[in-house]
Amino acid sequence: MKNTDPRRILYPSVVLGLALLIAFFAWPQNEPGVIEAKKARKQTTKKARAAYFHRMLRDPETGQIPAGIRRLELAHAAQMPKRIDGLNKSGAMPHFSWTEAGPNDVAGRTRAIAVDVNNSNNIIAGGVSGGIWKSTNGGSTWTLKSDPQDGAGITFITQDRRSGNTNTWYATTGEFSGSNSDRGFRAFYYGQGVLRSTDNGETWELFAPVGPNPTSFDSAYDYTSKVLVSPTTGTVFVASNGFGLTRTTGSLLSLTSVLGNEIFPMWTDFDIASDGTIVAVIADGFMSSTVGEQPGVYTSSNDGLNWTEITPASFPTAPDRSVIAVAPSNPDVAYMMTFTGNTSNSNNAFGDTEEVFLYKFNLANGTSQDLTANIPDFGGQVGDVYTQRGYNMVIAVSPSDENLVFIGGTNLYVSRDGFATRPNSSVASWVGGYATANNISQYNNQHPDQHALFFDLSNPNALWSAHDGGLSFVDDVSISGAFPWENKNNGYNVTQFYHVSLPAAADDDRLLGGTQDNGSPFFRYDPTTSITSGSDDVTSGDGAFAYLGESYAIGSTQNGDISAYRYNVSGDLQFLDNITPAGANNQLFINPFLADPVDETIIYYPSGNSLWRRNAGSIANVQWAQLAALQISGSFDYTALDAAASNGATVLYLAASGDNATPQIYRFENAGTSTSAPTNVSIPGAPSDGYIHSIAVNPNNANEVLVAMSNYNIIGLYHTSNGGSSWTAVEGNLTGTANAPGPSMRAVEIVPLNADTGYLVGTSTGFYSTISLNGSNTTWQQESADGVGNAIVESIDSRTSDGRVALATHGRGIFVGMPLNPVANEDEAAVPALFDLDQNYPNPFNPSTNISFTLMQPSQVTLKVFDVTGKEVRTLLTSAAKATGAHQVSFDAAGLPSGSYMYQLEAVSLSSAETIHKESKVMVLAR
16 A cells, blocks of 8 residues: 655645756657548648647747747737727727637537536537537537636536535646647647636636746646546545646645655546545656656545555556546446557558557456457558547546446547457447548548547436537437437537638628638628528648639648639539649648639649749649749748739739748739749848748738738737838737737738728737737737637638628637728717617518617627527527617528517627617517
C-alpha cells in the first residue's frame, strides 16, 4: 500500500520554478501525431498544420509564439471600445446587423457533453474554441451560455448528481494537446480554470482560478481535463495536465493535490464509482522522482486521502495518455485504455501503427486483466484503433450492463462482452468515425476523432457522442449492426473556419467556406429571417480557400488542392473537375488563390515562390501558365493576394513572406494578360520575419490597400492610398501594451459605404472596424462583442452590391453582417414614436403570411410562433440585430395543421441588453 499526504497545498510560488523548467521543453514530444487522412490524394499531418501556423504567428524576435498570449490579448480586448449601438459616432462605421449564419448542421471539435440527470432534454456541451452551449429540447436547438468574450476552451463538463445539488455543474478549460486557439500545437493557450454553474447551466462563473502569472505554466488549473463530484461526499476532484489530481471540499483555500504531485504527470484521468471509490491513472511525468507515486493506476476508498496502487504488471513504465471508466452498474469493475507512446511504421492512412493497451480491473481486490489482445483490429486504411498520439481517446461503460463497453480513437468501437473476446465483425463492433467500408469515407452522421461519450441515465441505451464534427446521438446501442446516429449539431455553432466566400450579386444568400477537419460547407443563409439551409460538404478534409463566382465555384483543401464546381438549376454545386496546376509545388497548408475581378475565368494561384495564372475561357478547360516574371527568391512564399479593376484592367497585389527576411509586396498591372515584371511596393521598415496573412484592395479604388501581418508582438496593420508608393501603420489602439498586448491580425477588408469607406480587421480577439484611419492614432471599435465576441476571425469577405459582409471564425462558425441606415445622432434621428407588433397579413392565411413590427431603437429581436397549448412550433428570428424602424418577416406554415397560433415579439436593447418590448398577437391558419 502506498499512502499520500493529504496536507500538500498547491501554492503557485512553490511550483513556478519547476513549471518554468518543464513546460516548453517537454511539450514538443507531446504533440498530437498525424491527422486522419480525409482524401487518399491528400494525407496531411498535424505537424504540417503546426508548422504553417507557427510560422504565421511567431514573434519575429524570439521565433516563438508568446507563452500565455491568449490571456494577455483578451485583457487587451476587454479595454477596446465596443460597437453596441446604432449611432454613427466619430470614427465609427455605420451600424451593421450581425447574425450567426451557421452552418447549423456542422460543428467543430467538442470534448465535453453531459445530460441532465433530472431531464433528458437538457444537454450541455462545450466546444474547445466555441464555449458552453445548452439544449433544453434534446438537441433540437442550442443556445450559447458562456460569455462570447471569454474565449473559453471547454474540455469536460459534469453535473453534481446528488439529490438537491443537481443545479450545480462544473466545466474544465484549456486544451493541452491540440491547443485550439491557434491550431499550431505550439502556442499552448492556457485555460481559464474551472467554471461552475449553480442555475442548471444557464450562467457560469469562475470556480477555481488559474495561476497568477498569465505567461507561466504555474497552476493546476492552467490546463484542466476532467472534473467530477463524489456521489457520496460532494468533494470536487479535478484532473489537470502537469499537476495530477486535486480535490476541494468547496473552499479554494482547501485546494490540495492528492495524486501525482511529485512527478508532474503529463496526463491524468480518473473516475468515481457509485460507492465513492476513486480510480485514477497518471502518465509519465515532466520530471523523474523516487518520492510519491510513479506512473500507474491507483484507487482510493476514503475520498482521495489515501491511495493503493493497482498498476497491471504489463503497464508501461513511461506511458502516455490513458482513459479510464468505472461501470455505473458495478462499482467494482473498471476499464482502461492506454497509449504507450510507442509507434511503428505502417502503410495505413495514418502512416504508422500505435501501441495501445486495454485493461479490465476488479477494484474490490485490485486485480486486473490485460485485454490488449482483444482490441479491434480491422486493418486496411483506417480500421485499427488509432489515437493520434493520445489526442483522441475515449472509453465508456453502459449504465445498465458492465460488459457493454465502448472505446474510441479515430473510430468508435463497441464490445458486448467487455472485450473478453476480440470483435470479428466490423459491422457489429465498428460503430463510428470512419465508415466500415475502410476507404477513408465517413460513418453516417458520426465524425472521426472521438473525444467524449455520455449515456443518458434515464435511458441507458441512449448515447451521446462528441467528436471533431460536433455532436451525434443514438437512441439504442443494444442493436446489432450499423448505428443509426443522428446529427445533433442543429445550431451548435462551433465550426472552425479558415475562409469564407460570398457571391457578388445582391441578396444572394449562398455561402461557401473552408473548415478545419470538416471540409467546405456550402449552404444558404437569409439574414432577414435568420434561416439557414442544410449544408453540403463539397471537398471533405481540411477545407481551405473558397470562391463563389457568377458562373462557377471553387473549393480547395489542405496544401492547395483546388476543384471547380458548376451550378445546377437550383444554384447548388456540382463537381466539375480538379483544376490544380499540374506542375505546382511547395503550396502552403492553407494556400490562397484568387479569381480575377474583371474576368472570373482567370485565376491566380500561388505555389511557393511561383505564381500560376489560368487563361481566360471555359473553366472546364484547364490551361495554366507559370509566370516567369513573377518568380521570386526561393526563400519567400507568396502568402496573400487581392485585386481590383481599374479602367477595365486588373491590378493585382501579391504579398511574399520569408524566413529571416522582410516581407515583400508586388503590384502587378494588367494582371489578366501581362507577362511583365511587377513593381515592388514593399512596406519600408516592415519587421523581418513578418508574415503577411491578408491583403485587401478597395474594389472602387485599386490604389487603396490594407495589409495585415499576423505575427504577435509587431505592428501588423498598414495602409496605402497611392498604390504602395508610401505606407502608414494604422494599428492604432489595437497595438496594446506590454502587459496587455494586442491581437494577431488575421484578415482585412475595405468596404465602400454610401458616404464613407469602412475598414474591417479580423483578429485573434474578434472583429474591429473604423471609417477613419489616422496612423498610430487610429481608433478601432469592436463589432459584435456579444455575438462574435473574442472568437478568432480568420477571413472576411464583402460585396458592393448590397454591402453584405461575411466573417469566418475559428470556433463560432460564420457570421453575416448587413448594413443598417446610420443615425447621425439621437437628436437628429427620425425615431418611431413607439414599439409595435402589427397584425399579420393576410389573416387568416394559407400557407404563408407576413409579420411586421416597428422598433424605436436598435434591438436584438426574437420572433417565435406557438400553438394553442403554448408549444413553440417555429422560431422566425433569434436575437437578430435590427435597426430603428419598420421590419417584415415572412412565415411559411408548411407542415402545421389548421388552427389558431400566437406569434410573440421580444426586443432587447442593443445598448443596455435589457428587454424593452414584448408583445404577442394571434393568427389563424385556414387550410
